[in-house]
Amino acid sequence: MHRFFTNEIQPNTAVVRGDDVKHIAKVLRLRAGDCVQLCDGRGNECDASIASVSSDAVTFDTQLWRKAATEPETEVTLFQCLPKAGKMETIIQKCVELGACGFVPVQSERCVVVLKPPYEGRIERWQRVSEEAAKQSRRGVIPWVSLPAPLNGLDFSRLDTVLVAFENEHTVSLKTALRERCGKRVAIVIGPEGGFSDAEIETLIQKGARTVSLGTRILRTETAGMAMLAQILYEVEP
Ligand code: SAM
Numbered sequence: 001m002h003r004f005f006t007n008e009i010q011p012n013t014a015v016v017r018g019d020d021v022k023h024i025a026k027v028l029r030l031r032a033g034d035c036v037q038l039c040d041g042r043g044n045e046c047d048a049s050i051a052s053v054s055s056d057a058v059t060f061d062t063q064l065w066r067k068a069a070t071e072p073e074t075e076v077t078l079f080q081c082l083p084k085a086g087k088m089e090t091i092i093q094k095c096v097e098l099g100a101c102g103f104v105p106v107q108s109e110r111c112v113v114v115l116k117p118p119y120e121g122r123i124e125r126w127q128r129v130s131e132e133a134a135k136q137s138r139r140g141v142i143p144w145v146s147l148p149a150p151l152n153g154l155d156f157s158r159l160d161t162v163l164v165a166f167e168n169e170h171t172v173s174l175k176t177a178l179r180e181r182c183g184k185r186v187a188i189v190i191g192p193e194g195g196f197s198d199a200e201i202e203t204l205i206q207k208g209a210r211t212v213s214l215g216t217r218i219l220r221t222e223t224a225g226m227a228m229l230a231q232i233l234y235e236v237e238p
Pocket of ligand 1 (some may be wrong): 017166167196222
């Protein structure tokens with residue numbers, strides 16, 4: 001069934017506006033009476049039927065809202081050091097499909113890309129990538145993308161577990177760390193193409209992070225986050 005996000009919700013009715021109107025009316029050619037799923041973007045979904053279609057809005061009759069079945073219990077935020085051009089889009093798209101709840105682009109010492117303000121255009125583009133991936137993968141939320149943050153200014157205070165993927169960690173595997181302790185709100189931190197400096201690893205540890213290995217092979221920065229996210233949700237989700 002087709003699925004759309006909306007935040008215009010009232011008892012028994014909801015409205016979808018914007019680009020989705022054209023998609024519903026012209027591309028999918030849905031008409032009054034056709035059924036879809038609606039999602040409020042905050043983890044709730046409902047079955048709905050089209051009541052009316054106009055040039056700028058589609059109005060739905062909604063049934064009971066329920067918790068979206070597609071959201072993991074564990075909220076994983078990806079702190080991704082800025083990769084080379086174009087890779088961030090792929091990382092966001094794939095990690096939304098896999099179940100990430102949000103993204104923090106991180107500026108670190110060895111990032112080839114240095115983002116300069118104003119950041120809004122780029123963040124909006126990444127947020128659109130997240131929304132498209134959320135629709136496609138039937139997520140119950142649209143994962144957020146924050147403004148870029150410098151590595152030494154990262155704030156982990158609202159997170160239960162912070163895991164830094166570090167290829168020079170030869171003792172603690174991801175699996176070991178997760179089995180020892182894993183809270184509901186997990187951060188994963190991935191270095192750029194050139195990796196983290198020793199000083200950055202020290203900074204992250206002082207902020208409460210734990211370094212983990214993802215195995216003996218070195219993964220590209222765009223692979224590491226996806227692999228780590230998939231393994232975390234495999235390990236901790238029922
Ligand atoms: N510059 C490093 C080197 O050549 O040895 C590799 C950096 S790697 C391409 C980019 C990031 O992916 C790393 O900073 C780390 O966060 C993560 N990563 C890749 N492979 C990993 C592994 N086997 N274990 C833990 N983290 C890994």
